[in-house]
Structure formats: C-alpha cells, structure tokens
Amino acid sequence: MSLEFLTLDAPAVARSPMERQARAAGARFEVRDGWNVAVDYGAPEREREICRTAAGWADVSHLAKLELQGDHGLAGVTRRGGAWWCPVSDRRALVLGARGSMPGPDETEPEARVHVVEVTSNFAALTLIGPLAREVVARFCALDLRPQATPVGSLRPGSVARQPGMVLREGEHRFMLLFGWAIGEYMWTVVQDAATHLGGGPVGQSALEGADA
C-alpha cells in the first residue's frame, strides 16, 4: 500500500479548479488525456492576436507535475523532452509538462536517490503570454521578473497574489504561475481583473499551441 491513490488515471474526466470560470468566460472544452481542457473561447484568431499584442491567460492546470525528493542533481531549470525540470531546493524539484513528456521511473530515480510524488492536482497553473504578460503579473506579484533577474527558464518561488506560489518564465513574454489547487478560483479572478484592465483576455490551448509554433 503506497501512493496509488494520488494517481490520475481514472476513466472519469479530471477538472481544473478554474473550469467554471473558464466556462463562464465562454470556453469550449475538449477532453485531452483525461482532462477537460479549454481549447478556445470562441474566437481563436482573436485569442492569438491577444497573445501577440497584449496578454492572454490560459488554464494549464492539466499539465502533469511530479515532485522529486532527494538528491535530484539539477543545477538549474532545464527543459527535457518537452518538460520543465525545476529545482526548488537542494532536495526538492518539480517536473512539469504534458502527460506524454513526463519522465519515466528510470529517468527520475537514478540509483534510487530520488523519490517521486505525483502532485498534479496540488498545483493549479495559469500561463500568461504576450508582451504585457509581465505587466499583468506585476499587478499582483512582487517577484522581480525582469529578464536580468528572471531569465527565460527560471523558476521563482514566492508570494503570488498574496498566496504561496511559483512563477516559471517559459519565454520572453510567457510565464507560468503555479499555485495551490484550492485557490484556483481566486487566482483566476485576480488574473482576469488585472489582465482585462490591460486589454488582455482568456485564451485556449489552441492559442498557446499557435504561439509555440
């Protein structure tokens, strides 16, 4: 008997804590890898435009997350096989990515030095993307996200909207906010409030994938 109950492999649909807000904002959902994912908000082209000119936010809580405990050996944030490997401390690291990009047991427990805990639903996540993304985050977060302090591929733990959280800089204008599952609704409200005021809007996976391309 160990940690099977943390595994997300049910035939049921897994849901983000922000699903209701996304639905209220007009999201169209598709089930992907067992998760109800907001694909778009009815206007994919406009969403891509928001990502290019202002700031879009997307619920990416469905990304898989693993916690590595022990001597992970990571010197800094690295990108491996589409997943972000993020050291949080000397003895703790997070691996984030699409389900298919997550490491297998061989990769995470070399010489059994690292223990792995499934923490996907510990952390909800929002991606902020666009030239105003940093400005949006500055409305509720005091972390220094200037490029000289947080270059692409950096993880900054700290207070996010007065709650414990982390910010991962995925690109020049792209940040992933990680925060507790239970504050998902609150965080959506905060981000929506700040981003909308600066001309931003919610965007779906299609827009994010378009930006990646």
Next chain:
Amino acid sequence: MSRLPEHPGERIDRQKVIRFSFDGKTVEGFEGDTVGSALYAAGRRTFSRSFKYHRRRGLMCCSGQCPNCIVAVDGAPGARACTEPLREGMRVEHLNARPGLEFDAMRATDLVGGPFTPPGFYYKTFIRPRRLWPLYEKVLRHAAGLGRLPRQQPERMWRTEYRRRHADVLVVGGGVAGLEAARAASRLGADVVLAEEGPELGGRRLVDEAGEGIAALAQDLRAGGVEVLTRASALGYFDGIVPVWQGDTLHQVRARRHVFATGGIEQPLLFAGNDLPGVMLSDGARRLASLYSVKPGSRAVVVTTSDRGLHAALALHEVGVEIAAVADLRQLSGAPAQDLGERGIRVLPRHTVVEARGGKAVAQAVLAPVGGEEADERPLDCDLLVVSGGSAPATSLLLQAGARTAYDAARGGFALSELPDGVQAAGEVAGAGEPDSVAPSGELAGLEAAHAVGLGDERSGARVPELREALAVARAGRPAVAVPPPASGARRGKCFACLCEDVTSKDIAYSVKEGYDSIELCKRYTTVTMGPCQGRMCQLPSIALMAQETSQSLADVGTTTARPPWRSVPMGVLAGRPIDPAKRSAIHGRHRDLGANVKWAGDWRRPYDYGDPQAEALAVHHGAGLIDVSTLGKLLVRGAEAGAFLDRVYPNRFSDLRPRRIRYGVVSSDAGRILDDGTICRLDQETFYVTTTSSGAGAIEEWFSWWLADSDLEVRLTDLTQGVGAVNLAGPRAREIISAVTDVDCSNEAFPYLDARQGRLAGVRCLILRIGFVGEVGYEIHFPAAYGEHVWDALLEAGRPYGIRPFGLEPQRILRLQKLHVLVGQDTDSESTPFGAAMPWIVKLDKDGDFIGRSALEHYARETPATSLVGFTMSDGHVPSEGAVVVDERGTPAGQVTSSRYSPVLGRVIGMAWVPSALARDGVSITISDEGQKLTAELRTRPFYDPDGEVLRS
C-alpha cells in the same frame, strides 16, 4: 479674463476651449490649463474656505504643495485645483463652506469665535456633559473637514490597483537634478524609474525658463529606456520600497538604489493676514504667468528673503504686472536688484511685510523696516502680494530613509547632514540648487547610484571627482539669503503658521504656555504639520515660532519626525484591488449548485449547511450524509525514519502502527499544550498519511518542517492539503452506498474501524479511511482533487435510494458534540493540555526516547488539572452562548462553555465546558452565567450518543 498675450512656452492651446462647471456654473478654459489656472483666468480668487475659521483661501503655490485650492472633482474630494488638469465636462465643487463659497455661515467662528477656539478647545469645552459628546462630535465634524465621501456607494468610486516595479535605480524628482541623475545612471546601463509628482518634468526650470531644454532631456531619457512617471508622487520610504502614487495606480517601486532629487519648497512668510487670497508665493505667481498665460494681478508688492523674489518681480514686470515695491529682508540685495532699479522698481532693503489688508482679497500690503517704528510703515495698494520666505529642502522622504538633517543658520533651514546607505540626494535638497550646481549634482548622484549596483567603467569613475570639485566651487559662491522673523505684525491679526489646520502664531504660543513646549508635543496638541500639506508649508515656520516662544535655537527645537505619506492620498489607492484570497475545495461549485449556505471557515469558503442543519444531522443518523472535508490538512510523511519522527512530534506512539491502520493523534507544543489533532494512517512501512484540522494545516506543516530542519532523520514531508480532495460518508447506510461504487470490500470483517484501504471508487483511485468523527459508521474518502465533483456526484447518486443528504459544518458540529469529540481551537485554547481535555490516554510517557512536550507532560501527569473538559446537558432547554461563564457557588468564574447545540436526535441541549476538575463527574450540577441569566446544567463525562462506540465499530 486675465489672460496674457500668447507667448512661447505656454502650456495652453488657445484653439481648444474646455468647458467645465464650478459649483454648478459653467466655466471655460483651454486645453493645457489646470482647474486652478482656468478659474483664476475667469476671475475667481476664492477657491476654498479654511478648515477651522472658514476664511477665504486662494491660489498660493500653484504647484500642489499648499492646501488652499483643495476641491472636489466629480464627487471625489481632495483634488488640488492648481495641478488638476482641465477636462471637458468635469464637475468641480468647493469644500467646507455652507451655504456657499462666497457666503459661509461658519465664518462667524473667525469673526467672533476666535478667543473661544484655541487649540484643543473641543476637548476642553465640549467634554461636559460627557453624554453629549457624540452630538458635539457630529456637529464639529460637520463644521470642519475637507469634503465628504458618499455614505453609500455600490462599488469604489474609481479603480485603483498596485503595480510592482523592480529597478536598479529610482529617481524621485523630475527637475534638472533628477533628470541628470536618471540620464547618468541609464547611460551606464541601469534600469531606471523616474517619478515626478508634477504634471510635467522640469522642476524649477519650468518657472525660470518655462522648461527650456527639458523636453529634449526627457526624450533622451525615454529613448534610453528610463521609465518616466509624471503626476507620480512618492509617498514614503519603507525599507527600500517606495510607493509611488500615479492616478489610479500605486507603483510599489523596489529599487537597489534611490536618488532623491525632491528639490526645495518655497516657504511663505508669517504676517497678519498672510492667508488672504492674493497672497501668493513667488513661484506660484510665475507659474500662472509663464505656463498658463494668466496675469496673476495688476499691481503687486513683492516681499522676499532672497534673489528668488527679485527674479519673480522682474518676471512679473515683464508680463505687465505693475510692481508697487519690492521689500528685501537683506541689507544687500543680489544682482537682480540692479535690473529692477533700471526698470524704475523700488527695492526696499531690510524691509518686510507686516500686514495684508483686504476683504475678499488683498487690497493693500503694509511694508515696514525690520525692527522699525509704526511711523516707518508703508501701506501700498495692490491686488497681489508676492512673498518668498526662502526654500526648505524637501527632505521628508530622505529622513524616512534614515537620513539626518542639521540646522543651517546661513540658510535658515534644516539641511541634509548625513545620508544612509543605498541613498543619494541631488539638486536643491542636497544643497545644490543653483543653476551652476544642479546639473552636476544630479549627474554625480546618478553615477554613484549606477556604480553602487556594479555598473560603470573607468571613464565614469574618473568623472566622479571632477563633478565633486565642480560642486564644491559652486557651493562656495551661493548667493546670500536672509532668515525671516518667525512672525511679523502678529498683534494686527492672525498670522497663520499652518494653513491646513488654521494654526496661528498665537496658537503655537498658547501651546507652549499650556506646557506643550517641544515641537512634537506642539504638533500633537495644535495639529500643526498634520494637514494635507504634510508640513511642507508649516514645519519651518512652526519650528521658528517654537524657538521664539521657548527661547531656544531652531537647532535645539529640531524637526518633527518625518512619516509617510509625504502627500495626502486617497485610502482607496492604498487598498488596492478588493479581491480577498479564498480557498475553495474542488467540490465547491457543487455546493453552490446545491444552494449551500457558504461562510468563511479560516481561509476557506465552506458550506455551513444546505438550508436545514437539524434535518441534515438527522439524515446522518437515519440514512446517510455526505460532507466535504477537503479542507483537512493532509501531509505525507515518508522515509525510513518516518515512524520515529512521528513518535517525536506526537505524545503517543506511531512507530508500532501497522500498515493500513489508523490512530488518532494530538500534537502538543513543547509546553505540553494542545496544538492540533487528526488521524495518522500508515500506508506502508515508510509512509504515513497525516491529517490535521482544517485551520491547523499550515501551522502543522510548518511545525513538522521546523523540527525536521533540525533533525538528521531520513524523512520527507509533502503537503497534499490542496491536491487531495476528501469527503466523509457517514450513517447507517454508508456501507451499502460505498459498496455500490467501489471495488473495496467494505464489510465490517474485511474493513474494520480504524482501518484504511486503497481502491477505486467510481473509477477513481482513492484512499478510504474507516473513521467516525460524527459518530456513525463512516468512511473518509481521499482522492485527487481533480476528480472532486465526479466522486461527490457518484456518492450522492449511489446514496439516493438510501436518503443520503449533503451536510455542512453546522450539522457536523452537532454530531461531533454528541460524541464529545474535541474541536481543537473551539474547545481548547493555548493553555489546554491533553490531561485537562480528558485525553490522558493519548500521552505515552512510557515510550522510548524524547518527544516534544515530554517534560511538561510528565509534570502535568503528576498533577490534577485545575479544570477539565466535560460534557453537559441543560435542564431548561436554553442553549447557552459559547463563551458563557461557569460560576461556582459564590458566583466566581470557574470555567467556560466552549460548545453548545440543540441535538435533534437526543431532543435536548448539549454542550462542552471547562469546569473545576473536582466537579468533573457525571451528574454534578453546575451553574452557567450567560448574559445575566443563571442557568443550570448537568455534567456528563461520556459521549451523549453511542457512548461505547458500538455504532462506530459496527
């Protein structure tokens, strides 16, 4: 209209007429005007009424420093007309005058009430009879004040928000010194923010040369990446964080170095009638003329202590203002006096003003030689009295940052004497305000700031000594200034030291006579420097008056403590966005769908009930109930020594707990007091799953981490509180319901009480704990939060044939009270021990090794606790308040009720209370004093419901 002919440098666009209203009447101005300049151009001289005496007040500084033109704009009080930009259709209204600005009934306070209204009069006069104080207070508040906010508003009047900005260098002040500092730092690669509180950059250059060359400099800065904020007031300095208020945004600027180029504040002079409309600071008069092309008066008298006033006289003469005379406090005037003489303007050396006369505005100024006789006085007709009492360095922000000042006798003010680390000063605030020193001073500060953050090169390093030398030369040639007397002509009428609070020179003297003879005490007694100008206009004059009254030097009197905010700021700006952080379980949406009555429970939003708590409690007894307990703290404790660790942080034993078994645990502090409680389930040899109370989750995670940090045990801790959802299915039909949706054998034989199983429930992998907080057969089901709604729906659906009902916190509290289950924090406090809380069995003093609280608990084990926690029932059906007092036979408090409810299944009121241990026996009668009522209760030491736990184990 008093508009001047068009001239270069004016800020108005005469082609664009702007219409707005002032007190309901339409007024016209031009684009680029301020409200103040447009109203002045339209002939208005009275802009406000004073705080206490309701005297007329008019434009004085024209730079947002003084309180004289505070108005309400579109219903929002507190705007300064002299800096508020004109907008089409804006609604401007006066403050603090009834029935109107021109006739204010409260002016009687000034005319006849002066002797009765010394400082603190309201405390002395209106304190008796005491019961009428609320009425007096209401009247006083009605009579005074600086505007009103609407009593009811559906939302905030305007959006305000925070913006966090990190920078290498923050420059406060957009005058030449600030601009040069920003440019120097930026050129070396620093990330620079510049904040200027005025509407445009330039500082005094705007007055002297209408901002000549500033636009190009600003353009240069912006091109270099400097973020330039205008109308942006730095409010304070908080350990390196400088909040900068700009419109609807509060920038929290966190810079590695700070350059304060905040300039100086032109000081008024104190003389009788110094507050009359038409008495204007020299820079204010020049601003009106040069920036807004408004002629400030037809005939002016100028009084000065330095060349500043002489320059003003020249500038005003240039635009057509007749200069009746210039009084210079100095014996020898500076070079501009010769220019004035060439224009036929009289300069009277060693003269000052002793009185301004007039009704609605200045009509005459009385000049007199310093220390002269009445016969030497010169009354001069005028409609403008321009005064310049020198300049006080704007040191407030620097002082907040840790700088020190010292009295500079030559300048008659307090100058910087010491700077803290991380801070530079430049320009006038640093004693380098003259044209030949201001730019080098700024450049030097900018270079030093950049060097301090690791930028710069050999060339920039070599530039520093050059600039220092240039500054030293410039300082040596500073023109002389005179120190004005504290007040002139005080016997002729009121001399206002503090325009914001209507504090006169006599009030300061009165304060000293009353014993408030230090400047800090005087400040509190008279409220001098506590108004909207935050001491900009009144600190130096009040210090001078205090020095005079106490026969001390100004240096000995010293300054008041500089405190934020440096500028008055709407509370809404400080509040930020009105969004409260709330935790919600993954099932929260379903609770809303079901009409739950949601309330705060710690930092969670939780369903208290679904409309009928009593019925929900009964449903748990008669069929089944389902409650969301996702808020419970959930910690994973893993490692070869996890059991040893738990033995160390709990007073009971866990290393001997068998896998798949559960044990109750109480966490105690090192003083043996109860911190929290919960269950501990051993998942496998090295893995324990620990639950805590909802409110204690964070604290226990920190507590465990704290002890682990100082331990060499091989243990890893993971907080799963938010990632794992949990529900409790309880009731006589619970087994049937759960069996319908899970592959786990839930028979009592296969899955007994205090056992744990993993399996699938409605397809979802779950951890199922057989525990019973509410007293019926119960299963606490834990699962990934992402499946919260699915699991909840599946259980409700499966339970439908059995009458299942969701139940909330309130019925849960009834149910647990029936079992006398302790609610930590509700039934315990910071003094409660397991022995007093009737849980001596939880403390295993016979276990090996030390554990937290052992020493204290050993001590408590040897003593009978003074009070014990027991149950009680009420004989009369009254539900005593939680917190009601248990009293002994003499009526002395002897204990306290912690919980009380009506139990629908028992048909009576039950509760828990701390009572003297000697009484803690079944059947003993106690008295509860509840809001004046004496109530009788009977004690019970065993659970009210299922006392032997047979139901739980069935």
